Amino acid sequence: MARRALRLLAGCALIGVLAAGAGALYLQDKGITPRALAPYIDKRTSGHNPTIEGVGQWSAAALVRLDRGESRLPVATFAAIGARAALPFAGAAAQRRIVSTSDEVRRAIAAAAPGDVITLLPGRYQFAGAPLYVSRPGTAGAPIVLRAEQAGSVTLEFALVEGFIVSAPYWHFENLAIRGVCLEQAQCEHAFHVVGAAHHFEARNNTITDFNAHFKINGDQRLFPDHGLIDGNTLRNASARSTSSPVTLVDLVAASGWTIRRNLIADFIKSGGDRISYGGFVKGAGSDNVFEQNVVLCEDRLRGAPGQRVGLSLGGGGTGRQYCRDGRCITEQDRAIVRANLIASCSDDGIYLNNAAASELLHNTLIDTGGIQARFAGTSADVEGNLVDGDIRSRDGALLRLNDNLSTPIALLYTGYHAQRRLFADDFQWKQAPPRRAKVDELPPDLCGGTRPAAPSYGAFEDISACQK
Structure with a gap:
């Protein structure tokens, strides 16, 4: 002994x-x-x-x-990323339905017809018992919309395992504040469960807090909710989630053609079970999904808890065959794109690829994360223009095609050397003129919505202050 x-x-x-x-x-x-x-x-x-x-x-x-480092990154303000004060309604309002109580919301959803705009009057709406079943289809030319006129004026409180179960196509949700209020955190699983035939789902300009998976997306009966949009939302939790269930704020399995754009995704700490959590992943043999122009802060207001937190992933931790789009998951993801995201303050990898074929990782900024990791022979990726405070590495047969990235080898991290982190002051401002690439053939998008010059800076943005106004 x-x-x-x-x-x-x-x-x-x-x-x-x-x-x-x-x-x-x-x-x-x-x-x-x-x-x-x-x-x-x-x-x-x-x-x-x-x-x-x-x-x-x-x-x-x-x-x-x-x-x-001795301390984590400062809490930053990203006023131009995530939910904002107002999102004007872009469609026709000929079939506007005004509701003012929880029961009226349920009835309006149950009777909805193509083109309906269900508008909630300002106030707090509480829901318990049965979830809100969204099963009446809209159409491409006449989607069904459920919204508040002004962001922040309407709060939906769900004491429910699942809030909205969306199984019909062409539903849009806008300007809502949605909060899980279950007595036990394990009982508030999903704000939205988008399933089966619910293709062309959209969630825009919502603030969603205190769920294990704010968006759960998966197939059902060989139907898949493809071509969805999660745009301009704020997704976070006010405390660590005491649950053994998955904690992944955008949890997408087997769906294809989704765009997850300009969201603020923060504070997704799992304190139960395996204590592994993700800001978002796409997996289950789907394809052509895109993460772009998101701010992912694994630890923002919540800091220092044990566990592994991954920013974004193509492939996640893998998928059981019965849940895979092809029934096998030969690859977990094909032709997915991760571009122009800021990912920071993660106890594990900023971007993780697991059997993700023909992926593109373009002009992301990763600060205080484990860097970029690609695993398994099914993974291949073009990795270009990224600024990584850490290493870019492959394991177990993964193939990475690296083109003009800034990163730091792992051996140097053991000396405390962080060349890329030193480029930034507090709140992700450049200390000096940013390092720039030579002229590129195709300009990447800018995290903050600006136009990139012909010789763009490495990473996701030219000037972070444009995101913080």
Whole structure:
């Protein structure tokens, strides 16, 4: 027993010299970042005598400081990303239905016809018992809309496992504040469950808080809710989710052709179960899905909790065959695009690819994350113009085609070296003129909505202040 204890103690002591020797190079070869090694050491040394536990805790904390710094990134304001004060109605209002109570909302949804605009008067609407079943179809020329006139004027409180279960096409939801109010967090699973035939779903300019998965999207009976849009929403939680269920604010399985754009996605901490959570993923053998111009802050108002938080993922943790679009999940995702996103303050990878074929990762900015990781032989990706405070790496047969990115090898992270992070002051402002690429053939979008110059800066934005006005 004493010999085993000495071996453990010696192993922990080696952490202090990793930065200067072959250990750091070995960890780089294995794709193990300091922030990934720290919890492993902490777990392996816990339950031993106080000396070993103390060394393990000290070593883990030292690794986190090297990789993440003494303090986390400041809470930033992104006024132009996520839900805003008003979203004018873009369609005709010939069939406007005014509702003012929870019962009237239910009745209006149950009787909705193509072209209806169900408008909620200002106030608080409480729902318990049965979910809101959205099963009456709209049409391409006459979608059904449920909205508030002004964002922030209407709050829907759901004491429900699932709020809206949307199983019909062409429904739009706008300007709503939706909050989970279950007594136990595990009982508030989804604000929206978009399923089966619910293609061409849209959610725009909503603020959604306190659910395990704000959007759950999946097929049913060989029908798939394709061609959806999640645009300009604020998705966050006010506290860590005490649940063993998945915590992923945009949880998309087997659907194709979705665009997830200009959302603020923050504070998705899972404190139960495996403590692994995601800001958003697309998986289940879907294709042609896009994450673009989102701000993903794994830790914003909530900080320092144990667990692994991943920013965005193509493939997530994989999918059971029975849930896959093709029944097999030969690949988890085909031809997906992740571009012009700011992803920050994550205890794990900023972008993770799992059996994601023909992917494109373009002009993203990753600060204080585990970087970009691609795994398994089904993964291939073009990775261009990204600014990564960390490493870009492949494992287990994944193929990455790297073209003009800024990143830092893992070995240097063990010395506390963060060249890309040093480019920024607080709130993601450039300290000096940003590093620029040579002229590119196709200009990327700008996170903040501006026009990129012919020689764009690396990463997602030219000037972050345009996002903060």
